[in-house]
Amino acid sequence: MQQAPNVRAPAGASGSYRSSVEECRSTCYDDPACSIWELSTSEGCWFGFSDACTRDAPGATTMVAGERVARSCKVGWANEQRTDYVQVFGIIGAVAVVFACCATAALLVFFAGDERASSGGGRPRKSRVEDSETE
Numbered sequence: 001m002q003q004a005p006n007v008r009a010p011a012g013a014s015g016s017y018r019s020s021v022e023e024c025r026s027t028c029y030d031d032p033a034c035s036i037w038e039l040s041t042s043e044g045c046w047f048g049f050s051d052a053c054t055r056d057a058p059g060a061t062t063m064v065a066g067e068r069v070a071r072s073c074k075v076g077w078a079n080e081q082r083t084d085y086v087q088v089f090g091i092i093g094a095v096a097v098v099f100a101c102c103a104t105a106a107l108l109v110f111f112a113g114d115e116r117a118s119s120g121g122g123r124p125r126k127s128r129v130e131d132s133e134t135e
Contacts, residue, residue: 007045
């Protein structure tokens with residue numbers, strides 16, 4: 001927690017805290033890392049991050065306002081572009097088609113080479129028509 005240097009609550013019970021509360025609140029709201037702010041008549045405005053609450057903290061008995069701030073989104077998300085899923089799946093589909101074509105070409109080369117090897121080397125075989133003519 002850090003103290004806001006220019007925000008002080010009036011010390012008297014008759015004073016109005018409204019302007020000090022607004023200044024302390026806006027100090028916290030302006031800081032994206034701020035998750036809590038507290039205003040005390042004796043300690044002034046404190047803001048920042050804290051997950052511990054205690055009655056023994058300085059100024060705890062003179063607290064007049066405070067708030068735990070819940071932020072719903074990261075700073076800068078409004079400027080980020082949305083994901084175009086049509087484009088993403090289009091790229092994935094194109095890559096899949098390229099892989100399928102490469103796999104088909106590899107299988108054709110493999111089986112074509114296998115047929116040449118099983119045909120008996122370099123000597124061509126006689127067909128049945130040729131066998132019957134020679135007899």
